Amino acid sequence: MSVAPMMDWTDRHCRYFHRLLSRHALLYTEMVTTGALIHGDVERHLRFNAEEHPVALQLGGSEPADLAHCAKLGEQWGYDEINLNCGCPSERVQRGAFGACLMAEPQLVADCVKAMVDAVNVPVTVKHRIGIDKGESYEFVRDFVGAVSEAGCKTFVVHARNAWLKGLSPKENREVPPLRYELVHRLKRDFSHLTICINGGITTNEQVSEQLRELDGVMVGRVAYHNPWWLASWDADFFGSAHADLPVPGDSKGATRTELTREAIEEQMVAYMEREAAEDATPWSAIARHMLGLRHGLPGARRWRQVWSDHRLKVLPARQVMALAREAAGRPGLPGL
Numbered sequence: 001m002s003v004a005p006m007m008d009w010t011d012r013h014c015r016y017f018h019r020l021l022s023r024h025a026l027l028y029t030e031m032v033t034t035g036a037l038i039h040g041d042v043e044r045h046l047r048f049n050a051e052e053h054p055v056a057l058q059l060g061g062s063e064p065a066d067l068a069h070c071a072k073l074g075e076q077w078g079y080d081e082i083n084l085n086c087g088c089p090s091e092r093v094q095r096g097a098f099g100a101c102l103m104a105e106p107q108l109v110a111d112c113v114k115a116m117v118d119a120v121n122v123p124v125t126v127k128h129r130i131g132i133d134k135g136e137s138y139e140f141v142r143d144f145v146g147a148v149s150e151a152g153c154k155t156f157v158v159h160a161r162n163a164w165l166k167g168l169s170p171k172e173n174r175e176v177p178p179l180r181y182e183l184v185h186r187l188k189r190d191f192s193h194l195t196i197c198i199n200g201g202i203t204t205n206e207q208v209s210e211q212l213r214e215l216d217g218v219m220v221g222r223v224a225y226h227n228p229w230w231l232a233s234w235d236a237d238f239f240g241s242a243h244a245d246l247p248v249p250g251d252s253k254g255a256t257r258t259e260l261t262r263e264a265i266e267e268q269m270v271a272y273m274e275r276e277a278a279e280d281a282t283p284w285s286a287i288a289r290h291m292l293g294l295r296h297g298l299p300g301a302r303r304w305r306q307v308w309s310d311h312r313l314k315v316l317p318a319r320q321v322m323a324l325a326r327e328a329a330g331r332p333g334l335p336g337l
Contacts, residue, residue: 001208001234002026002157004199004221005058005083005127012048013282014290016272018224019052020265021231024239027055031085033098034061037070046077056081058127060088062098062108064115071116071124082116084109086128089163089173100163103132106144110151117152125155127199127219130183131162138183145187145194155195157219158184174200174221185214205237212238227296232260262294266322273318284318285311300329 005028015027057074061067071082088099116124161177179201188196197217235241276282288308295301307325
């Protein structure tokens with residue numbers, strides 16, 4: 001199980017939150033371009049919390065030497081995996097000649113992967129689509145995986161839709177091209193020695209279990225962000241590990257969880273907000289935005305979200321905001337919030 005890389009969402013604060021819910025799920029950074037690392041602030045892009053492990057760095061780029069350099073940086077910073085983005089269809093990414101358009105150049109992707117594999121000792125993986133534009137040939141994705149695997153990539157995360165490079169927005173590209181899970185299953189049959197994981201349209205434990213009968217892993221995207229409490233079931237359901245057996249992230253006394261509750265997670269996030277405010281002057285609002293789905297589906301959830309989203313409350317300490325949010329959730333008719 002893994003949570004997909006999502007631009008503007010899966011930053012280090014989001015990943016810390018998700019790690020509180022699942023100790024075993026693999027977490028991914030937002031895509032970081034090679035240009036941002038070579039010409040920008042490396043620490044800002046690569047810094048993460050020790051509690052986030054296992055965590056993978058997703059890179060965007062198409063120059064083998066640049067990708068090798070950035071993969072090495074990722075390894076030096078302690079990431080457990082380096083992933084190459086060959087699935088993003090946005091026009092901005094296409095202008096940079098990387099993302100989904102790279103699928104049209106499997107030998108270039110192979111050269112990129114080979115350069116990274118030679119540069120680092122952690123796994124190098126690729127996330128890609130089943131095709132580009134309206135071509136529906138299985139042979140296209142089969143040959144792509146074949147060429148890239150020969151360069152040393154052993155794990156492929158396959159979004160089971162085509163990427164339409166023209167005419168659709170990134171959001172539409174996640175919804176309009178039809179899902180074709182059978183092509184991903186066929187890849188696993190043809191490349192049984194590779195690790196093949198699937199992404200796209202999977203929103204329930206039942207769907208996950210169905211996919212895991214055919215494949216090695218499942219990556220979940222926006223539903224994990226909007227309904228994060230789902231992650232709390234993953235360790236027991238898919239990793240055979242109960243929360244009570246596992247340490248509480250960030251607890252130096254070796255405490256373990258006796259019961260995982262939304263309230264306990266919220267309190268741990270407030271402690272994290274206090275730590276971040278003290279160490280980096282990070283406002284709690286920059287962190288709280290990632291946990292707004294925590295009470296998804298519960299009575300009072302909208303009121304609770306409204307309090308944590310209220311910019312007028314930014315001047316208050318996070319712990320006081322939590323008290324207000326809980327009061328609002330318990331009394332949905334409370335005025336003024």
